[in-house]
Amino acid sequence: MGGPSKKVSFWRSLQTKYALTYVSIIAAVVVLLNTYPVLLSQKLAYQSKQTSLQNQAAVLASTLSVGPEALTVESVERTISSLSVVGNTRVVVTDPAGVILYDWDDGLRRDTTGRYALFWEVAKALQGNDVFRGEYREGAFRSRAAVPITYRSMILGSVYLYEYDAAQGALLQGIQQNLRSISVVICVISLIMSAIFSRALTRRIAALLRAVRTVREGEYSHRVAFRGGDELAQLAEEFNELTGRLQTTEEVRRRFVSDASHELKTPLASIRLLTDSILQADHMDGDTAREFLTDIGEEAERLTRITEKLLRLTRMDTAPVQNTAPVDLRRVVEKVLHMLTPLARAVEVEVETHLTEEAWVRATEDDLYQVAFNLMENAVKYNLPGGRVIVTLRNLPPAERGEGRVLLRVEDTGVGIPEADLSKVFDRFYRVDKARSRAAGGTGLGLSIVQDTVRQHKGTVTVRQREPEGTCFEVSFPRWEEGGEAR
Ligand code: ADP
Secondary structure, three states: OOOOOOOOOHHHOHHHHHHHHHHHHHHHHHHHHHHHHHHHHHHHHHHHHHHHHHHHHHHHHHHHOOOOOOOOHHHHHHHHHOOOOOOOEEEEEEOOOOEEEEEEEOOEEOOOOOOEOOOHHHHHHHOOOOEEEEEEEOOEEEEEEEEEEEEOOEEEEEEEEEEEEHHHHHHHHHHHHHHHHHHHHHHHHHHHHHHHHHHHHHHHHHHHHHHHHHHHOOOOOOOOOOOOOOHHHHHHHHHHHHHHHHHHHHHHHHHHHHHHHHHHHHHHHHHHHHHHHHHHOOOOOHHHHHHHHHHHHHHHHHHHHHHHHHHHHHHHHHOOOOOOEEEEHHHHHHHHHHHHHHHHHHOOOEEEEEEOOOOEEEEOHHHHHHHHHHHHHHHHHOOOOOOEEEEEEEEEOOOOOOOOEEEEEEEEOOOOOOHHHHHHOOOOOOOOOHHHHHHOOOOOOHHHHHHHHHHHOOOEEEEEEOOOOOEEEEEEEEEOOOOOOOO
């Protein structure tokens, strides 16, 4: 007893696994929540910046390319001042060599005229390319666009625009901040929930495990309390059901063993008593000794009967039915009748029969003999002088769908069985009238054997009181019919 009841390590425990799964799913969701929307809005902002800045540059460039003449500081200034340039944008115009002609930054003119515009974008634009470069850094969008100023495929110079946008950046940061707060709340809630759920789950599993161990230790009356209708509750219900059956089986087994030992003890005690009497008597005459020895013989015979029947019962419990064949129950009943006639005559009981032609049942002849013999012998044994036993054997036609049946009825006009005992007569070792059963050589096992045997051959057995007196047993089996097996 007391097998393994190891403690499950932390990392192997179901609770940890469950909580980890839960937490990793939430972590994945949170990471996604914090990256995808931000990246998407960055991309959208970037695209809108590109379009607007490149458009502005293009408009400026086309306004400046009025003719083949080279651009001058004055001409550029004149043209640009006629336009309204966007507020926080830096505007740089260069000649084909990259020398700055005009530099406007944040509402002010810069004093850079005549210097080289050392921007990568300008160099690219002067080679004839439209360039855009944007980046999001330190909470602000920085975008640069440059286009060449051309006149009939002649490059006259370049326009370079630079925009620093902190407002859009602030908006994006706001979104990010909100998402972060939401994530924190989700994380906290999910951690608490996972802790609660996993604890609840494992607590119930632990309760079930404890119950299994308790029952394993032999406490079959133990049951698990369960609530709800989930799988665990179902498992607990099944467990209780299983334990219930185990308990019943165990009780039956214990009762059987104790009853059996008791039944065996009684004749053994008698034998012991009788032998002691013989041994202790100094001068026992021959007749008395013979009488004692006859009694010993009878007790030994009773022991044999009991052990034979016990063996038969245990064999039926363990071995499945084998070698069944169609048997004519009528022939079996006639055999039993032949066997019982001397006994019936001795106790002045008349046996009356109403037997059909043939009644075929798939079983073994020995089993059918046991059933018929036990019922008919009881009907004679528990009868009164001058009483009757009526044995009826009939084939019953099939009910709506299904097979026909064979019915064996054994009625008697004997002592009868009280209503309260009717349901118990099939129990092992049960006797209504112990003294009478004993006197008649009964063991209390006959009807148990009848019931077990009948059930093994898919039959049924019932008992009821007979009007106006006596008892009526009825056994029915599925009827065997030629060619009917395939159905
Ligand atoms: P036993 O070996 O004692 O006859 P059974 O199992 O055959 O054991 O029967 C159990 C008990 O049922 C008997 O002891 C008897 O009290 C009662 N019984 C069985 N058959 C009859 C019957 N035909 N009439 C009255 N009592 C019966």
